[in-house]
Amino acid sequence: MIWLNPATLVALLALAAPILIHILVQRRAERFPFPTLRFLQPARLAAIRRHVLEDVVLLAVRAAALAAAAAAVAGPLLVTPARRRAWEGRIVRATVIDDALRNVAQFLPPRREASAFAEASADRRRPGEDGQGGALGAAASAPAALHQEFPASPLSDGIRRAIAWLETAPPARRELVVMSSFPLNSITAADVAGVPADIGLRFERSGTLPSTRTVQAGRVWTSAGVVTRQVTLDGSRTSVREEATAEPLSWPIDVVSSPEYGSIADAAASAVRSQRVWAPPPDRRARLVLWEPASKAVVAHANAIADASAIDRPWMADAVAGMTRDADLRTAAGRIAGGFDETRFARAPWQVVAAAADGRPLVVAAGSPTRLIVVCGAQASDVVTPVVMRAIANAIAQVPDLQSAEVVSISDALLQGWSRSATPPRVPRVGAVESDDRRWFWLAALCLLALEMWIRRSRVSLSDREGREESVRVA
Amino acid sequence: MKTKRADTEGGPYAGSAGTGGVDAVRTRRGGPVCPPETLAQIADLELVARIIVEGLVSGLHRSPFHGYSAEFSQYRHYRPGDDLKYVDWKLVARTDRLYTKQFRETTNMAAALVLDASASMAFPVARRRVAEADLVRSAGPKAADRVLSKFRYAVIAAAALAHLISGQGDAIGLLAGERFLPPRTGRQHLRRLLATLGALEPHDAWHGGEMVRRAAEHMSRRGLLLVLSDFYDAEDRTLAELRRAARMGHEVVLFQILSLDELELPYRRDLEFTDLETGRRLAINAGLARREYKDAIAAFLERWRNRAAAEGFQYSLIVTDTPPDRALRNFLLSRTR
Numbered sequence: 001m002i003w004l005n006p007a008t009l010v011a012l013l014a015l016a017a018p019i020l021i022h023i024l025v026q027r028r029a030e031r032f033p034f035p036t037l038r039f040l041q042p043a044r045l046a047a048i049r050r051h052v053l054e055d056v057v058l059l060a061v062r063a064a065a066l067a068a069a070a071a072a073v074a075g076p077l078l079v080t081p082a083r084r085r086a087w088e089g090r091i092v093r094a095t096v097i098d099d100a101l102r103n104v105a106q107f108l109p110p111r112r113e114a115s116a117f118a119e120a121s122a123d124r125r126r127p128g129e130d131g132q133g134g135a136l137g138a139a140a141s142a143p144a145a146l147h148q149e150f151p152a153s154p155l156s157d158g159i160r161r162a163i164a165w166l167e168t169a170p171p172a173r174r175e176l177v178v179m180s181s182f183p184l185n186s187i188t189a190a191d192v193a194g195v196p197a198d199i200g201l202r203f204e205r206s207g208t209l210p211s212t213r214t215v216q217a218g219r220v221w222t223s224a225g226v227v228t229r230q231v232t233l234d235g236s237r238t239s240v241r242e243e244a245t246a247e248p249l250s251w252p253i254d255v256v257s258s259p260e261y262g263s264i265a266d267a268a269a270s271a272v273r274s275q276r277v278w279a280p281p282p283d284r285r286a287r288l289v290l291w292e293p294a295s296k297a298v299v300a301h302a303n304a305i306a307d308a309s310a311i312d313r314p315w316m317a318d319a320v321a322g323m324t325r326d327a328d329l330r331t332a333a334g335r336i337a338g339g340f341d342e343t344r345f346a347r348a349p350w351q352v353v354a355a356a357a358d359g360r361p362l363v364v365a366a367g368s369p370t371r372l373i374v375v376c377g378a379q380a381s382d383v384v385t386p387v388v389m390r391a392i393a394n395a396i397a398q399v400p401d402l403q404s405a406e407v408v409s410i411s412d413a414l415l416q417g418w419s420r421s422a423t424p425p426r427v428p429r430v431g432a433v434e435s436d437d438r439r440w441f442w443l444a445a446l447c448l449l450a451l452e453m454w455i456r457r458s459r460v461s462l463s464d465r466e467g468r469e470e471s472v473r474v475a
Numbered sequence: 476m477k478t479k480r481a482d483t484e485g486g487p488y489a490g491s492a493g494t495g496g497v498d499a500v501r502t503r504r505g506g507p508v509c510p511p512e513t514l515a516q517i518a519d520l521e522l523v524a525r526i527i528v529e530g531l532v533s534g535l536h537r538s539p540f541h542g543y544s545a546e547f548s549q550y551r552h553y554r555p556g557d558d559l560k561y562v563d564w565k566l567v568a569r570t571d572r573l574y575t576k577q578f579r580e581t582t583n584m585a586a587a588l589v590l591d592a593s594a595s596m597a598f599p600v601a602r603r604r605v606a607e608a609d610l611v612r613s614a615g616p617k618a619a620d621r622v623l624s625k626f627r628y629a630v631i632a633a634a635a636l637a638h639l640i641s642g643q644g645d646a647i648g649l650l651a652g653e654r655f656l657p658p659r660t661g662r663q664h665l666r667r668l669l670a671t672l673g674a675l676e677p678h679d680a681w682h683g684g685e686m687v688r689r690a691a692e693h694m695s696r697r698g699l700l701l702v703l704s705d706f707y708d709a710e711d712r713t714l715a716e717l718r719r720a721a722r723m724g725h726e727v728v729l730f731q732i733l734s735l736d737e738l739e740l741p742y743r744r745d746l747e748f749t750d751l752e753t754g755r756r757l758a759i760n761a762g763l764a765r766r767e768y769k770d771a772i773a774a775f776l777e778r779w780r781n782r783a784a785a786e787g788f789q790y791s792l793i794v795t796d797t798p799p800d801r802a803l804r805n806f807l808l809s810r811t812r
Contacts, residue, residue, distance in 0.1 A: 029744075029745040029746050029747040029758045030744070030745070030746055030747065031746075031747045031749055031756075032742070032746040032747060032748050032749065033597075033598065033600045033748075033749050033751050034598065034737075034748040034749065034750065034751065035595035035596075035598040035625075035705060035707060035737060035750075035751055035752075036595055036707045036750060036751075036752070037748055037750045037753075037755055037757050038707070038771075039767075039768050039771035039772045039775065040748060040757055040759060040764055040768055041759075041764055041767050041768075042757060042759075
C-alpha cells in the first residue's frame with residue numbers, strides 16, 4: 001500500500017487525544033452513604049483503577065476510528081498486481097509539435113498518432129496554449145485524455161508544458177514525443193536533462209529541411225552608413241552579403257549636451273557606428289542627455305527630460321532591460337566615482353540602467369511619447385559616453401533570429417542517444433489517480449464510530465439498569 | 476430482588492439469640508398488619524403504634540413483661556445484682572444452684588427505651604438524597620425518614636413497644652440523643668413520648684455506653700431496658716454498660732436493627748462509600764468487596780449474639796424488611812414461653 005498524500009499522516013498525532021482523555025479523565029465513583037466503613041476493606045480501592053483499564057476496548061475502538069480517518073485523508077492506495085498491470089498497460093503520451101510543422105501542410109506527419117492528434121484537437125481546446133491551467137484541465141478529464149499535444153515554438157517551451165501535464169496525468173507509463181524537423185539547436189541537452197527520468201522520450205522527425213536558405217538578416221550601421229545584410233545558409237556553410245541601403249536613415253540617437261561637448265558627442269557616435277551596430281526600425285528612437293548641472297545648458301537639459309514618463313511600450317522596456325544587461329556599460333559605469341547628486345533620478349519614472357562606484361545611479365532611462373530618454377551623469381569626454389551610446393543602439397534594434405532559418409538538423413545519432421523508453425509508473429499523486437482506496441478507510445472509520453457508539457450506549461444502559469436496581473433496593 | 480432476600484433466610488443471620496434471628500421474625504404465624512413500607516408513610520406515630528399493637532396483642536392473654544409483684548411467675552438463674560430476698564433458698568438447698576424468683580407485675584414495671592439516633596441509623600438513604608448525605612449526617616432531614624430507614628423502623632418499633640407497655644399500665648421512658656423522658660405511666664405521657672419519638676432525627680454518632688448508663692441510673696427501681704440500635708458504635712463500652720445495667724437488676728433487651736442491604740451489600744459497581752457518621756469516604760468496587768464484607772459483618776453479628784447470650788440479654792436481630800408487628804410478635808411470644 002502506498003500513500004498518495006503521506007504528509008497528512010501527521011493527523012495520526014490526533015490519536016494522542018483519546019489516549020490522553022482516557023488517562024486524564026478519572027472515573028468518579030458514585031457517592032453512596034453507608035452506615036459504617038468498618039467492614040469494608042480499603043484494599044479494594046485498587047478495583048477502581050482496574051475499572052479504568054476496562055475502557056481499553058473503548059479506547060482501542062476510538063483510536064482505530066481516528067487512525068482510519070487519518071489514513072483515509074492520507075490517500076491510501078493498494079497497489080494490487082491487477083492495478084499495477086492496468087497502470088503499466090496504458091501509456092500517457094504528450095506530444096510536442098513544432099509550430100513550424102503545423103503551419104506547413106507538407107510537413108504533417110503521415111503517422112497514425114498524428115492523425116489522432118488532429119482529430120483530438122478538432123473537438124478539444126488547446127490546453128497547451130493556456131499554460132499550466134490547460135494542462136490541469138486536461139488531467140481532470142483523465143483517464144480518457146491519455147494523449148495531449150502541445151504546439152510549441154520554441155520546442156523547449158512545449159517540452160516544459162508537456163512535462164507539467166504529465167506530472168498530473170493518471171498513473172501510467174509516461175512518454176514525451178517531440179515531432180519536428182529538428183533544426184540545429186532547436187533542442188539542447190539541457191532541455192533533455194530537464195525531463196524526469198521516468199518519462200520516456202521519443203523524437204519523431206517529420207519533414208525535411210531545405211539544403212540551402214537565404215534570409216534577410218537585418219540592417220547594420222557602419223561608418224559608411226546603413227547596410228542591409230543577407231545571410232545564405234548552405235549546409236554547414238554560411239555566407240553574408242551586405243548592400244548599402246538606398247533610403248536615407250538618420251542616426252537613431254539624439255544627443256543633448258552642452259555646446260562645448262557637441263564635438264565629443266559626435267566623435268562618440270562615429271566611434272559607435274564604426275563598430276557596426278544594429279540599425280533599429282525608423283519608429284524606434286532614443287535621446288541621450290549628457291547631464292552637466294554646472295554647464296550653461298541647464299535649461300536645455302531640463303527641456304530634454306521634461307516629457308519623461310513611465311515606460312509603457314514593450315520595445316522601450318526591452319531596450320532598458322537590454323542596456324541593463326550590457327556588461328561593458330556596467331564596467332565603465334563602475335569606474336566612475338560618483339553618480340547623480342540629484343535624487344529625482346533615483347525615483348520613478350526613471351529606471352537605473354547603470355550605477356557608479358558609490359552606488360548612486362549614473363545612467364537612467366525613462367519613456368516618452370516618441371522616444372526613449374536616457375540620461376548619463378558621466379562627463380561627456382568619459383568612455384562611458386560611447387559605451388552607453390552603443391548600448392542604446394543595440395538595445396532598441398531588433399536582432400534577427402537565424403535559428404528559424406537553420407538548414408542543418410540535429411543528427412539522428414544524437415536524437416537516438418536522447419531517446420529512452422517509459423519506465424513503469426511511479427507512485428501517483430493524490431490528484432492523479434482515478435480511484436483510490438480511501439473510501440474503504442472512511443467506511444471503516446464510520447463502522448468503528450458506530451461500534452464506539454454502540455459500546456457507549458450499551459454501557460450506559462447497563463449502568464442505568466444497575467442504578468435502577470439499586471434505586472429499587474434502596475427505596 | 477425477592478430472590479436475594481429469600482436467600483438470606485438460610486444465611487448467616489439465621490438462628491439469632493432470643494426471639495431474634497431472621498428465621499424467628501419471619502415466621503408466617505399471623506400475617507403482617509401492614510407492610511413496613513406502608514407504615515413508614517404514616518406520619519402519625521401513635522396511629523402506627525396502635526395499628527401494630529392492636530394486631531399484636533390479640534392472642535397474647537398474659538403480659539409478656541415480668542415484674543416483681545407478689546404473683547409468682549417463673550424462676551431464672553441468679554445474676555449478680557439480684558436482690559437476695561428473691562432468691563429461692565429452698566431451691567438452693569435442693570439443687571445447690573441459685574435461682575431468683577420472678578413475679579408477674581401488672582402495674583409497677585418500669586421500662587426505658589434507649590434509641591440509637593445516630594446518623595448510621597439513617598440508612599438506607601433515599602437515592603435521590605444521596606447527594607445530600609452530608610445533610611443526613613449533620614441534621615438528618617425528615618424526608619429521609621420517609622424511606623424506611625433503620626431509624627424509622629426503630630422509631631416505629633419503639634412506639635409500638637411504648638404503646639404496648641403503657642397500655643398495660645406500666646411506666647415507660649425514653650432516652651434518645653439528647654432527649655430524655657423518665658419512665659411514667661398514663662396516656663398523656665405516652666403521647667408525649669410518641670411526639671418526642673416523632674420529632675427525633677438521626678444525626679452524629681451514638682455513644683451507646685453513655686446512653687445505657689444514663690438510662691439505667693435514671694430508673695429508680697429495677698426495670699426493663701429496651702435498647703434499639705445497630706450497635707456499630709463503641710462495642711466494648713456499650714457492652715460494659717449493658718452488663719452494669721444488668722447487675723443493677725435491670726432486664727436488658729437488645730434489638731439490633733439492620734437493613735438487608737447492609738447485610739448483603741448487593742451492589743456491583745464502583746461506589747464511593749461515605750460513612751454517615753464520620754463522613755469518611757472509601758472508593759471501592761462493591762462487587763469485589765462483597766465477600767469480605769459479608770464475612771466481616773457476619774462475624775460482627777455473631778459476636779453480639781454470643782455476648783448477649785453470655786450475659787443473659789435478650790437479643791433480637793431485626794431486618795428492616797420484616798414487618799414490625801411480626802418482629803414484635805415473635806419477640807413477645809418468646810417472652811411468654
